[in-house]
Amino acid sequence: MAIQIGILSTQTFVQRLGQPQPIMLSGGYLFEVERRGYLTAGEFVPKVALEHPEVLLQVTKDFLRAGSDVALAFTYNGHREKMRIVGEEHLLEPLNRQAMRIAQQAAAEAQEELGRDVFVAGNISNSNIFDPNDESSKDAVRAMYREMVAWAKEEGADLILAETMYFYEEAKIALEEINAAGLPSIVNVAVFATGELRDGVSPAQAAQKLATDGATVVGTNCFQGPNTIRPILKDIVDAVGDHPVCAMPSAYRTTEEHNTIFNLPDAGNTSTLPGGRTFPDALEAQNSNRYETAEFGEYALSLGAKVIGLCCGAGVIHHRALSERLGKPSYLSRYSPNMDKHFLYGTDSTLSKTTTSFGGTA
16 A cells, blocks of 8 residues: 555554565663663663653654654563562553553654554563463463553554563463454564573574464564574574564674673773673663664565564664665654765865865874
């Protein structure tokens, strides 16, 4: 269906998946909001939806203007366990509903402004209480996901993103609750340095099982950066064949030696780190640049990934560069780098030759 400015398409998320162009999904709200100063690192509870809704609305609109096809409700860690830890369980439902309403508002405004489809995704994440040897923990996780999915559905979610699932069985519980609600799903597993999920299932096996279990899209997100996540993604694609796959690395420079964001060293650091490690509040020097994340998008596309995005550490410039590399310049591409005009390194004939001559010795 041709999309014109001011005219909205009626296609569903599943219908959009069937089109050749990949769907871009901007994630990383948690670190982006913390980076802007409106979220407490360590706790990482998304109370910004209630305390500063204007900030969350702007972040969501920025990500959509940078090319995202999905307005993601920021309810990552917005579950009963996290709200219990900070003593504010009574705010659980208001937070979830408000985050969904903000995503809906951002999507509606973006559709009108940008003249293209924007889907609204509810969001559930790792529970932090799942214990494969404790049946009561599984019941608690199920109840936790059930209520979040129900609120998202009531607020008009087009799909649910279940992400950073590091137990296969927990991911399966999440998927069962999404399926029961009758919503499309993206289910992403997250892989620690061992290369397996915490219950010993490989990422490829987990993705294959989840696809069989009825996940609309399966994939991986977060713990690896745009280079070290590649073999994980390749294994998943090989395992699931033509089933739609999602790829969302973090935007940090993980390496073969330090292949997750949890153990990245910073040789140039001159301070005493409060936690003795860079994760999660001293990762600034480890950020991938926009070109690295864009090249990952090209790689994911070459494998046939249908949903491509970025997770923790990604800012607007990363999302914009990714969108451009995927062949879909965004609204914010008007502000993409134009080094022709740079005072030292530009090639514009009207630049001062005296000044540009300093470039080599700057």
